Amino acid sequence: MIRKTDDIIIRTVARILVPFIQIYALYVIMHGHYSPGGGFQGGVILGASIILLLITHGLVETTKKISERAIAIFSSIGVFIYAGIGVLCLLLYGNFLDYSKLSVILNVTPAEARSMGILGVEIGVSFTVMAIMISIFISISTTEDHSKYDKEHY
């Protein structure tokens, strides 16, 4: 059961750190194609920032920011982006995820199109990983009845 911590220091420091953790996660995602990192790692950091918020601020306050419905939608959007880019390459007479064929659409050289395509796929992967991380955490920590919890806290 997740509820607000009583410790004001932990709560406040977590609140201040969350935006920085998130921008770091996006940095890891966006620079994944020529430095360590990538979609999965960035997605895990992004999920961890939300989980930190869940641990310190409780379920009710966090679901005001990102509802469980939005988490479910995000997890499917990520897969859709990944598969969509792959199928787009198929439609342009290439192989599945053959990014160089995207140069026709993006109007750049094939090498740049590869870089952009990998970036798109990584964004998709990070969405799904983030959403699944959060939903696993929520499912494990709220095994009891939800409605009873909501009545007790707010």
Place this chain on the structure above:
Amino acid sequence: MEVTLLIEAMDSSFRLLEDAKNQAVDIMNSAVRLTSETRIIEEKKLANIFKGAQSRRAVLQNVMATFVILFGFWVVLSGKFDLFHLTLGFICSLVISMLTHNLLFANVRVGDIKLTIIRFVRYLPWLIYQIFVSNFYVAYLVLSPKMPINPQIIRFKTKLESDISWVVLANSITLTPGTITMDIKDGEFYVHALAKKVADDLNAGEMEDRVAHIFMEADHIYVQDVLDVSPIFGVLRKGI
């Protein structure tokens, strides 16, 4: 014949009087409605000044400040200054500052952020000097053969008001060698101190005073509050 004429004349005069009375009532009613409407509008204006416009301005200010800080952080991390990466950084920081505008700067008054940040940066050299001094004192305590330590837990009620100032004070105490903040409960600090002198330094309250100065709390004047009140006062004076 005359009687019927008389009755008709009286009837018509009564009808005229009734019409006049109805008209007067209508006018009075509409006048009342108008004044109540204007009063509602004035009240709405006041309420807007009090909270609506204020909160919108606060959100805008929080988003702007968060965006600037996050974009700086991005540039430091990325280290690439071509247009593509800067655009990516712009979009990412904008999205995150929209999503988390009430996390980094929760309950800061409108217009105070810049002054708070400047004062916080000015507070850091003093803190580093304090850490330096008490490092030497703790080294003296440890290295002297008699080891004159006197461990104690002191409890004091703070005059600070918001959570962020409590946390800044608590972390400053913990960073200074010889003292550790154990807990904060309802504005009461529980601090473990290594020696009498360290505890006395803490009880003198200079650190607390400086933190109160950063966040404009306790007996330090709220400049922004005076500026906020002035338009409300203008509206009230016009009403009188």
